[in-house]
Amino acid sequence: MMRTMSEARGNMDKGSVYTSVVKLWERFFPIAPNLVASQIEATSQIEFQFLGENMPQSTKTAIMVIGGAEDKVHGREILYNFFGRSGSTEARIAIIPSASREPAIIGDRYLTIFGEMGAKGIEILDIRDREQCEDPLMQSYVENCTGVFMTGGDQLRLCGLLADTPLMKTVRERARRGEITLAGTSAGAAVMGHYMIAGGGSGESPNRALVDMTTGLGIIPEVIVDQHFHNRNRMARLMSAIAAYPDRMGIGIDEDTCALFEGDGTLQVIGKGTVTILDPGELCYTNHAKVGATDPLSIGNLRLHILSHSDRYDFQKRMPFFPGCGIV
């Protein structure tokens, strides 16, 4: 049911850049990297000046919404960040590969990666049946883990297996309390909102039939996530989704890119591409409720931001912040 950590540790690069960073940290701040944001915050400002640009920027927990196809081979920026924010070498990671039809293969792949990085404990929660979500062993693991990683696959499958289960409830609540870092890539990202894009098309004027909407896992209920975003030309489908639910915020995440939701109500971008914010806060009109399924939509007054690496978005202020412009 739970498959235990493989011998991947045997392949670990003990001299990796990340390990050096942790050692540097320990030299200046004789406390172990900790998962509770409040304990870290006071020191993080000082600590960062010792870190290189490509090193993990924080050890605070976060909800990491990844656009799919994240780098698993070279710099592994996003996966390293997940590892770091899950407690680095103290991390106890749960991998949920249930979106995939090949959960064993994809689960093992991430297990090897996090093992190479040096995580203390890794379990693959190979859930193929809703009843497994009540298993006391699994429940106990997610109650004590420091990071949860949901892989890609089919978001409908993932929701079908996990929605409204005790296991998912524990994961969601611990993530929202900042006790764990929760990451989802591709299908694992799609499920983050209360409303979820189950599928859709491209190459058409925005219209109701361009996007199939259903209910997600409600981890960040306020957003509607779309992934592989510009790579698969999904702007029109996200606009169509937002026309249907203009009380939500549209978040389009490119491949190998992560929208990192931190406990302070901001999002930060890491990775190679962009995060698109579609804010309907000032929407003045949409004909969504009036028109046929394939009729073109009218949508007045969306606010649109394209964020790239290190840019931030503040959900309270509904404003982007760009380190590049000097005002952060």
Added chain:
Amino acid sequence: MMRTMSEARGNMDKGSVYTSVVKLWERFFPIAPNLVASQIEATSQIEFQFLGENMPQSTKTAIMVIGGAEDKVHGREILYNFFGRSGSTEARIAIIPSASREPAIIGDRYLTIFGEMGAKGIEILDIRDREQCEDPLMQSYVENCTGVFMTGGDQLRLCGLLADTPLMKTVRERARRGEITLAGTSAGAAVMGHYMIAGGGSGESPNRALVDMTTGLGIIPEVIVDQHFHNRNRMARLMSAIAAYPDRMGIGIDEDTCALFEGDGTLQVIGKGTVTILDPGELCYTNHAKVGATDPLSIGNLRLHILSHSDRYDFQKRMPFFPGCGIV
């Protein structure tokens, strides 16, 4: 050099809906449909109540920017509109097929269409050499015509042949004075701005290399036009273009859709799809000037509107107007 009107008139549908409309007009208002906007404006309000929903909405001149692949067979809404705004049965139309590598074929196709509608005069200005643009016969025709139609093809070819020629100067100035209706479809639409999208890609995060910019014919200098817009997933390339020229307005026009620029500083949408307005008037930041050609762009604070049939946009107020919401 100029090919004269073919025998297409033989195929004309004299009993067409449009002809009936014109007859209706003549019954109530015993003046000929006229090209000068100011002469028509006073009566147009009253006149519209007699017209059905699918009939041409106005006989005022306009600049018609068409997203390509406009209906040439069934309702022909956009082409009928061009015909009506060029003077209906009094129209003297110049077809410029020079964007195309098969100008004779495409020119004949439009000649047949406008002939069937009942235009009084139609000439194909088959310009294949810049010197032809100084030809006194052609010059005389564009000085006296009532409508000019630029076909699709390659916008670089069209600009290469027409830019900075006496013929183009006459067309542009007459269009801007409201003396003629000027339409361009696909490549013929792309050339409308001072800056022109010469080519580009899709399926990528917005980036500088995603769009090739050059100079257009400057008919509506304030805008950057992109055509076949949602059909070819061109949102990211138009955003990249606007990041380069944030003093312009981005106008993305879907296939079989027309952004109808009227003399009063408004645009109205007709046709099947949508017109996307990308307004950088409140842009707070872009890293466009700082980043490498393929680096992802940051763009803060674009305003985005999706307009469908009958919606309007007011360029002075920078605001959309939606008949569907009751406030127009």
